[in-house]
Amino acid sequence: MTESNRLGSDVLLTGATGFIGAFLLHKLLEGTQARIHCLARGETAEAVLRRLQAAQSRYGLGTPDPSRIVPVPGDLAAPALGLARSRFDELAGAVTAVLHSGAEVNLLRPSRMLQATNVAGTREILRLAGAGKAAVVYVSTSEVFGPADGTADESTSPEGALQPVSGYGQTKRAGELLVLRAREDGLPAAVLRLDRVAGDSRSGACQPDGDDFWLLVRSALTTGVLPDAPVNMTPVDFAAEAVLALTATPGTGLTGPVAHLRHPRPVRMAEVAAALGEPVSVVPLDEWAATLRHHGERPDCDPILRLLPLMVERVLGGRPRFLAPLTTTALDRLGLRYPPVDTPLLGKYVRQLRSTGFLPAPIRTSTG
Template identity: 30%
Template sequence: METDVPEFTPNMKGGYKQSKLVAEKLVMAAQERGLPANIYRPVRIMGDAKTGVIGNLSDSLCSLIKGCIQIEKFPTLDIPITVVPVDYVSQAVIHLSRQEKLLGKAFHLFNPHLISWQTLFNQVRSLGYSLEEVSYDNWLAELKNQVSQHPKDKLYPFLLLFSRSPNNLMAKKPLFDAHRTFEELASTSIVCPRVDTELLPTYLAYFQKIGYIPPPDSTNTL
């Protein structure tokens, strides 16, 4: 919940998660001393919703899509995918931060239009990419094979390490609520675009435009 105060637990592994907690505790300490401040908890922030421009192409989701296209396989997983475009996040944060009545609160910047892992790669397939759905173990074996065949390629070793991390994209995530954020934005024109029909096509088109992913008919030559 947006009203929950996170606490450290022994199973909170990794510096990334721990640094998030420390940062929130510092903001809360500042609030207690009278500093006007809010806490914003976004999910994965992606590129601009209109242009598709993404500043961080080394993001794990971008790398995973690219890697699956290159090896022409994606793993069978039962996980939801949610992303928010950077322009939506910036507009929402600016609006919420200017509401004096909301100072001292926390907000979840979340896309209500979740999509499944399968839907994500069906969208990729719709662009003409030939992708075989395989078990996670088979996909991991193929990834290891690519690492051995292309030792100088940074993408495959990254994906191999990433897939073995307990906090990776493919690990199940807890559900969380964003009612306060949605209610405060309901009277504005700030609306998060749908992932399946608006964001994914835009991002994939941008990937193709800049050569981040190859044209559909060239994947078998990599």
């Protein structure tokens, strides 16, 4: 990532109706003067703008300035991004940078079901960027590393024992390879891998749907147990700020093609239990899994209880250790410090998830 990665006057952003993408849009509007071209599904530009505004509202980000947003009705899974050739060429000639955070995220689907969006879509993004030599920032994930012993830093390639096992991880790795190959061919491009992303550190706004960590936490309110294992998570507002700072600011000292965002302090399950404020015990992993299996045998159980033990490697395995030494040094140079993810912030997340109904209201005991 070098000076050529400064974002310029016109940024194409994908995934802006999703969780991370919504915060990237907010930070772009807040911290740059660029026009933001947002590719999203919708029949019309007006329909896309409504989806973008709904996402900003959903996460407490206010009302975006419509004069700075150019809604682009399209589809990552379609040839030419679902655009007419003239519109594709027009966009290719306009944008100075692309922030590609759009993807289909599903840890249960096989890779063949995710290829169109996550691989073919990335290929089309690179074709568009290449026409005008626009810089490309590809937002990836630690999921590109499969569960194996050892460490994985910015220079580690997800190959051999470290190759991804989920279909999602496999397609994101395929997208990475396309981006890195384009970089070798002269396109200014970078890959930013994010570890687990948590809610907004200021408002507590979360996206729990499909998030195995929050499903695990919700299960504890049924089973009364949490596994004794640390979990690493980075607040989404900081993740978005860091992505933009690393890619838009010259002179960070981060000159390689890959960056990692990983909070330096893991969260202990005792902190999660304290934030819940309910009678939840932290127990060894094998005892936790046995308890979930026992509850999962009940006919009226939440089906997720049967699946959670299968997610242990992903949520709690910590293998390989995802490290970010070069990126952390670059963030230090930029004056960016990870906000603490501690019991007060976890409590803010819990209150927000209770307000939406994802977590049940706390049990109140009578004092007689």
